[in-house]
Amino acid sequence: MKVAKHKVVSIDYKLTDDDGETIDSSEGMDPLTYLHGEGNIIPGLENALDDKSVGEQLNVSVSPADGYGERDDKLVHAVPREQFGDESDIEVGMRFRVPTENDEELVVAVVDVKDDAITVDGNHDLAGMTLHFDVTVREIRDATEEEIAHGHAHVGGDHD
Numbered sequence: 001m002k003v004a005k006h007k008v009v010s011i012d013y014k015l016t017d018d019d020g021e022t023i024d025s026s027e028g029m030d031p032l033t034y035l036h037g038e039g040n041i042i043p044g045l046e047n048a049l050d051d052k053s054v055g056e057q058l059n060v061s062v063s064p065a066d067g068y069g070e071r072d073d074k075l076v077h078a079v080p081r082e083q084f085g086d087e088s089d090i091e092v093g094m095r096f097r098v099p100t101e102n103d104e105e106l107v108v109a110v111v112d113v114k115d116d117a118i119t120v121d122g123n124h125d126l127a128g129m130t131l132h133f134d135v136t137v138r139e140i141r142d143a144t145e146e147e148i149a150h151g152h153a154h155v156g157g158d159h160d
């Protein structure tokens with residue numbers, strides 16, 4: 001069996017930056033399991049996994065355009081503190097979900113705190129970065145009808 005649309009694929013992976021520093025890894029955890037062909041992982045990695053078999057190992061470098069996008073300075077805003085309502089202990093690094101104009105949610109991170117204003121950054125942490133993946137395919141199976149209908153894999157009865 002090969003990786004293709006509507007296969008459920010499990011991979012072990014290590015993600016490093018341009019300096020070889022590890023950003024994320026499945027080492028010591030369960031493999032990452034996802035439904036292929038539905039955009040559940042970044043396009044650069046999903047495309048590279050197409051047609052691969054169990055046991056295959058690949059090294060993929062993903063540009064920002066095929067990863068989490070370029071950094072967008074327009075997503076960095078200073079927000080008047082009163083918009084945070086009663087929240088008094090806001091610190092750099094905290095994350096909030098905020099609604100966007102088209103009814104989606106954006107996760108923003110607090111990057112600066114002043115008495116009257118809080119600066120938030122809506123860029124993904126990995127935006128603007130070239131991502132280097134070291135991936136091994138561990139398992140491939142057919143997706144169930146329910147998984148295809150939902151557009152994601154169901155792992156161990158979990159439903160995220």
Ligand code: ZN
Nearest residue numbers: 150152154159
């Ligand atoms: Zn589901």
